Structure formats: structure tokens, C-alpha cells
Amino acid sequence: MKKITDERLVLQNLKNIRMAFIIQTIGVLAILGYEFIVDGMEGMRENPLWLVFMVTSISLAYLSMRVSVDHENNKKSPKRSLYIGLTVVTIISITAGILIPFTEGSTVMSGIIIGGVIFVCSIVPVMYTYHLRKSREET
Template sequence: MYKRLDHFIIYDVITLGFTEATKSPLWILFIITVAVFNFMNIGVSIDIYDDTKKPKKPFPYYQTVIIIAFIGIIAIGLIQLFYSGKLSDAIIVGSVIFICFLVPFTYAYYLRKKRSEQLDKC
């Protein structure tokens, strides 16, 4: 009988616990699948959004990077304030947050810019 991937993961979480379930290769496959699905969904969302409204010129990329860096710095400050751990731990977490925000926003910016250039040619 065919079972879905998430059923195996749910079974592992219930029987072995969440910590043991995350050590499974199925967990890694599930996370990668969700990440790829979300990046594909970004492209669809941008295409639908651009078709429903008059397309705007994308704002400068450096503004996106500054906003994301600000979010990372706020995360570093909050971690240092509330968890009073080492500064290096807070910087690592802030850097990960920065990268996790930067990658999808960069991809969305690229898609919007490409779409804008295609509409300008027509």
C-alpha cells in the first residue's frame, strides 16, 4: 500500500519523538522538497501579482539588503538581550536569519526585474 512521505515523518515523531525524527534522511528530503516548492510558488505568485495590477518598477536592490541587514541586527540584539549568551552565538543566529531572508528576496527581485524588462521590450 502506498503511503505519503509526511505519514512516515508523523509516525516517527509520534513513536520516536521530534528529535529522533529530525535525524532521519526523510526529514532532510522533506525540508528540501518544501524549500523547492516554496521557491516555485514565489515565481507563480509574482506572475499572478504582476498580471492583476499595473507592474511597478522594482525598487533598488540595496534597499532590500539594508532592510534585511536591519532585521538581522535586531535579531542579534534581541538574542543578546534576552538570552545573554555569547556574542558569537548571537552573530551566528543573526547571520543565518540574514541569509534566510536574503535568498528568497533576491530571487523575487530577480524575477520582478526580469518580468519588468520583458514588459519594457514589448
């Protein structure tokens, strides 16, 4: 099979892939919506499509971050953005960790665990964005 070199055909192929992805995502959401109506939240989360949907969403978010960093017009200081991101993530994690034990049926340990999970899950995109900006600055 020959590699497509015509830019119009490449663009059309990318549009076709995007449309297939949109249709696939709508189908997955429809199936998960049906599972939610029939079996509730737990039934929906037990469906393997839930995992596929979450992995797809996370992958799309990371790929979009790469495009948005490359599309930035002004040169942002990677270290300054990293420090701001770390500060915001830390404040949100600590706030969640402090407020969770005040909810009904939660303990201090639940607050620590949820705050830690929020911190770890939020720090990964901040570090990835820093890495992208740093590598863009070097080139």
C-alpha cells in the same frame, strides 16, 4: 510516446500530479509525526525524510514565488521592492542577533551567528524575487 496537446487532458494530468504530491506530502508528514512522537525532535530530524520534506517545501516556495510574480497585476518597481526587502531582512536579522544573547545559555557569538544565518537565508528569496521582477519588466 506522443505529447499531449489537448488542453483538457493536460489540465487533468496536472491535477493528477498535484493530487499525488498532496498524498505524498501527507505520507511524509505522517512518518515524521510518528518519528516525533516516538523519538522526539532530534529523532525526527535525523530521519532522511526530514531532508526530503525540507527540500520539497523550499522548492515549492520558490516555484510559487515565480507564479506569484508573474500573476502580479500592477507594475511594482523592482528596485523599490528590493530596498524594502533588504531593509526588513536587515532589521529582523539585527533584532534577532541582539535578542539571542539575552536567552539562557546563549552567548554574543550565538547571536551573531544566528543573525547572520537569518540574514543569508532571507536575502536569497528577496534577491530571487527582485530578479524575477526585473526580468519581467524587461520583457
